[in-house]
Amino acid sequence: MSTTSIARPAASGPAGRTAGPAVQRPRGYRRVRPYVLSVAGLAVAALFALPYVVMLLDALRPSGDVLATPPSFLPREWQWGTFGTILSDARFLSWLKSSLLVASVSTVVVLVVAVPAAYFTARYRFRGRTAFLLLVLATQMFSPTALVVGIYREFFQLNLVNTYMALILTNAAFNLAFAIWILQGFFASIPQEIEEAAHLDGCGRFGTLWRVMLPLTLPGLVTTVTFTFIAAWNEYVVALTLIQDDARKPLTVGISSYVTGYEQNWDQLFAASVIAIVPVVILFAAIEKHLVGGLTAGAVK
Amino acid sequence: MTATATGSGAGTSRAGLGVTALWLGPALALIVGVVLYPAVELVRASTSDYSITGLRKGAAGADNYRRVLEHPDLSTVLLNTVVWVAAVLVLSIVISLGLAQLMSKEFFGRRLLRWAVIVPWAASLVITARLFMLLLDYNYGILNQVLLSAGIVDTPVDFLGDDRFTMPSMIGVGTFVTLPFTAYVLLAGLKGIPDDVYEAARMDGASPWQAYTRITLPLLRPALMVATVLNIIYVFNSFPIVYTLNDRNPGFAHDTTITFMYKLAFKSAEKSVGMSAAAGVFNVLLILVVVLAYLRISNWKEATDA
Amino acid sequence: MNKRFAAAAAAIGGFALTLTACGGGTGAGTAGGGSASSGAAEKVTSIKLVAAEYSKENTAAFWTKFAEAYKAKTGITLEVQVVSWNDIDQQSSTMVQNNNPPDILNLNVYASYAKDDLLWSADDVLSDAVKSDLLPNFVKSGTYEGKMYGMPDLSSARALFYNKDLFAKAGIAAPPKTWDEFVTDAKKISALGDGTVGYAMPLGPEEAQAEYSIWMFNNGGDWKTDGKWSINSPQNVETLKFLKDLSVTQKVTQNNPGKTNRTDGAFALFQSGKAGMVVGFSPLAATLDKDGKVSYGTAAMPTKDGGEPSTYGVTDYLMAFKKPGNQEAVKAFYDLYYSPDQVNTFIKNEGFLPVTQSGLEVFASDTKLTTYLDTLTGAKLTPTDDPGWDRVKLAVQQSIGAAVAPDGDPQAVLDSLQKQAESGS
Known part of the structure; x- marks a missing residue:
């Protein structure tokens, strides 16, 4: 089944924003449906959050209690000060800053580079199109662990060791594949007619892309932003190798300090980890509603 | 801009070299500049002879490759890799199909669900792996405590040390951390399906299951394919879960190709970065073969050309 | 790949190719x-x-x-x-x-x-x-x-840490001086029940060479003797068999000692007050002092026959x-x-x-x-002065654990380590 033959966009704008798939259901189910869904949804949510609730509780007990036998779900002794300790630690704050900077800029770079490439691959036939898509995909097949020696050599020669620039470039390059592949799919599924209509209205190629196509691919963009930001946020081995100054280390590298073979601060490790999740969830909360957008043609004016 | 919408097939246009370079240039520059050079270095390292310190002593020809192929634990590692990749992939795709459906519905608490699902993804794998190491431990693992007090087991289960449970435990955690990514790709795909298609199906009197198998799944195909292809690669290369959950076990009994590669370089008696690089090259080739096979089976070109 | 495509890619990536060209020499x-x-x-x-x-x-x-x-x-x-x-x-x-x-x-x-x-x-x-x-x-x-x-x-330097409360409960007056006493005491502590183990033994990959060395040195054994590898000497085999017996026959250790690391395994158990004895060092003492939950003492390691103990440094x-x-x-x-x-x-x-x-x-x-x-000043060290040790140490970490499993073969494991050491140096 071809995508375009089915996808006939709702030209009605707001009407397209109705709830998900609405197909025939038995009557009785209709009535209890909201409750069933809520219960199921909340149960699944609890399942996903549970390990991290344990993590939070581990941050709220003395380090010695974290690995205590037998274990206890709630702390035997509550210790509220750990988050304060972490948040007033200048080293932690500088790691947090590095992570925020590297992850944000990497995400922007990926978007700027991937959107044109994805759009072009979706809309044009050109020689080497398949080769390009496969090349992009191939970049993902090399694990950074295997490439880190060469990456170090490269940035050493470019005199970029110990710079954010090196991390941003690496993160951007290694996360392009996802962005290009998923956005490519989204662009391809947008019917040609919409674009042609925009053309007739006098939009140029870039204008069409910016004003018409991007709003239509918002779910894809949101997924891409989420993915790239998280990947850059959690990158470890390249930052470990390229960054020398303690202040420029990202969180992932920095927080390995909390637990060593000689001194274990499990409470601080987990408190730091909880804090490290927060920016991602905030970012996600801010853009999540666009996932609902779906394919509406309301954007074409 | 010379290209106009005069294209053949499903309405795509043809483009010349100059235009192509303009649109793809930045992406190509990044890939060639940042990924290609280290990849070349990897191949060079795999044909070099290194001292235990990392000092290059000369060319090694195919010695490193031969030593990897002759490694007594290679078959174990390959088998582990097949089990690991297949199990995590299948489990996460199947579960994510349901999860994405759930997340796409309108109900009280949906937002909470979406936020909760993002958490395992947002937490770094290194930390999640450490967390699960604590949760699954024989002595201080909370999971054992729960199983014991619920009367499900009489003695604790050594999830990470007992050979029967190590791989299943890793697969469980591996699936758990793969779900968010997969579910969100599928959710984005679901959201790309126009509502009026379902409307039409409803008019035709299709049952929900028919609507799902005849409309949702086929239209979800591009998203499913992206999720599958990328997951194959990510699960193959997934390092922290396998390494951390397995780090108490001596030898290579539960290693996959990626942790095998790392241990060859730094943790096992081979301690050879040349051998490790050769294993890294094998790893890439292995992934390449699997991905190409998948793309062929799934008629990828037809799907993206559409 | 298409030729024109390749040419374009090469032009765009030119700077990277330049790098490749000069990759070998600089630094x-x-x-x-x-x-x-x-x-x-x-x-x-x-x-x-x-x-x-x-x-x-x-x-x-x-x-x-x-x-x-x-x-x-x-x-x-x-x-x-x-x-x-x-x-x-x-x-x-x-x-x-x-x-x-x-x-x-x-x-x-x-x-x-x-x-x-x-x-x-x-x-x-x-x-x-x-x-x-x-x-x-x-x-x-x-x-x-x-x-x-x-x-x-x-x-x-390492010393034997013991839990004073558990010793008192089990009616043990002083830390053991011989291996026999050690087994007897460990059994008494294990018999206390409630998940208590006599001895927490970390022979997992993290620090297997340290744990094994201590016992080895206190049975008169060593990694090298007179400049030659002596990994599979009779007393070393005896030592490893003894460690295996502690787990498999006497059952005085924690579960799966061959798959237990030091930091998050044996030490954690001792810190929980669930292990009667563990081999520790000053950083462990600092942690225990900070937690303030376990009343512990330190003593010299027991030797096989009660001879002069060796310290592992x-x-x-x-x-x-x-x-x-x-x-x-x-x-x-x-x-x-x-x-x-x-x-x-x-x-x-x-x-x-x-x-x-x-x-x-x-x-x-x-x-x-x-x-x-x-x-x-009298502490014995592992042979870090031999480059061969850098490899042997890794081999030891990856294989000693298997020797103390129920189906483990201490003699075979040490023979294979000896062979590896000899071929490497």
Whole structure:
């Protein structure tokens, strides 16, 4: 089944924003449906959050209690000060800053580079199109662990060791594949007619892309932003190798300090980890509603 | 801009070299500049002879490759890799199909669900792996405590040390951390399906299951394919879960190709970065073969050309 | 691939290809260069230290202050990179592979680097005053083929930690002196029930070589005897069989000792008050004191027949890479590091033991350390002066655990390690 033959966009704008798939259901189910869904949804949510609730509780007990036998779900002794300790630690704050900077800029770079490439691959036939898509995909097949020696050599020669620039470039390059592949799919599924209509209205190629196509691919963009930001946020081995100054280390590298073979601060490790999740969830909360957008043609004016 | 919408097939246009370079240039520059050079270095390292310190002593020809192929634990590692990749992939795709459906519905608490699902993804794998190491431990693992007090087991289960449970435990955690990514790709795909298609199906009197198998799944195909292809690669290369959950076990009994590669370089008696690089090259080739096979089976070109 | 496409890609990626072309030769310094070249080279204005992280609170803070003092004294900048112990092998290897080693590297091995002729020897960079102050057994372990390359940064010694409350409950008056007593006591503690184990034994990959060495040394065995590997000597096989029996026959250890690491396994159990005995060192004591939950004592290790116990000692190293023009700077680094103010502060902060005579005197006042300090000068070390050990150690970590499993074969494992050691050196 071809995508375009089915996808006939709702030209009605707001009407397209109705709830998900609405197909025939038995009557009785209709009535209890909201409750069933809520219960199921909340149960699944609890399942996903549970390990991290344990993590939070581990941050709220003395380090010695974290690995205590037998274990206890709630702390035997509550210790509220750990988050304060972490948040007033200048080293932690500088790691947090590095992570925020590297992850944000990497995400922007990926978007700027991937959107044109994805759009072009979706809309044009050109020689080497398949080769390009496969090349992009191939970049993902090399694990950074295997490439880190060469990456170090490269940035050493470019005199970029110990710079954010090196991390941003690496993160951007290694996360392009996802962005290009998923956005490519989204662009391809947008019917040609919409674009042609925009053309007739006098939009140029870039204008069409910016004003018409991007709003239509918002779910894809949101997924891409989420993915790239998280990947850059959690990158470890390249930052470990390229960054020398303690202040420029990202969180992932920095927080390995909390637990060593000689001194274990499990409470601080987990408190730091909880804090490290927060920016991602905030970012996600801010853009999540666009996932609902779906394919509406309301954007074409 | 010379290209106009005069294209053949499903309405795509043809483009010349100059235009192509303009649109793809930045992406190509990044890939060639940042990924290609280290990849070349990897191949060079795999044909070099290194001292235990990392000092290059000369060319090694195919010695490193031969030593990897002759490694007594290679078959174990390959088998582990097949089990690991297949199990995590299948489990996460199947579960994510349901999860994405759930997340796409309108109900009280949906937002909470979406936020909760993002958490395992947002937490770094290194930390999640450490967390699960604590949760699954024989002595201080909370999971054992729960199983014991619920009367499900009489003695604790050594999830990470007992050979029967190590791989299943890793697969469980591996699936758990793969779900968010997969579910969100599928959710984005679901959201790309126009509502009026379902409307039409409803008019035709299709049952929900028919609507799902005849409309949702086929239209979800591009998203499913992206999720599958990328997951194959990510699960193959997934390092922290396998390494951390397995780090108490001596030898290579539960290693996959990626942790095998790392241990060859730094943790096992081979301690050879040349051998490790050769294993890294094998790893890439292995992934390449699997991905190409998948793309062929799934008629990828037809799907993206559409 | 299409030709025109390839051409375009090549043009765009031109700068990367240029890099590839010059990939082999460049890189700072000539890591393998001879010491004679250094005189002619221009003097460096900055050197780099890659330091292993012992603790979050102290390591980075110490080296930052140290770098300031070093700069004030010499005018040379000291760049510090603190790396976790888990990653430092990978980091040092990456740097050496790229011909860009640091000037000073903090690691637990050195002999392979000396063998590769990458290092300055003590004759080149250590002043006589410093050299004569170092404890003789550490000088010995730092000496490869007649020259000292491995300068010790700190040391530790192991002792038997025992839980006083559990001992009292089990009616044990004093820590065991012989292996028989050890088994008897461990059984009594295991019999207390409630998940209590007599002995927490970490033979997993993290530190298997340490745990095994201690028992080995206290049965009169050693890794090398008279300059030859003696890994599968009869008494070593006996020792490993004994350890296996502790778990499999006597059942006085925790579950799966061959798959238990030290930090998050055996120590965690002892810290929970669930293990009667464990082999520990001063950082464990510091943690226990901080937690304040386990009342513990320390004692010398039991020996097989009650003979004079051996202490197992460990030292890490600060080695200096030969790079053009860095000899003076490196020498100044060591001069400053081994000044009593610096070295003893570092060691005290991290909770370890001294490496110098003068340090011993300073630390003597600390009664908590008496158990270790008394035996430090006589402590036995693993053969870190043999480059072969760098490989054998890894083999030991990856295989000893399997020997103590129910179906494990101590003789076969040690035979195979012996074979590996002999073929490697």
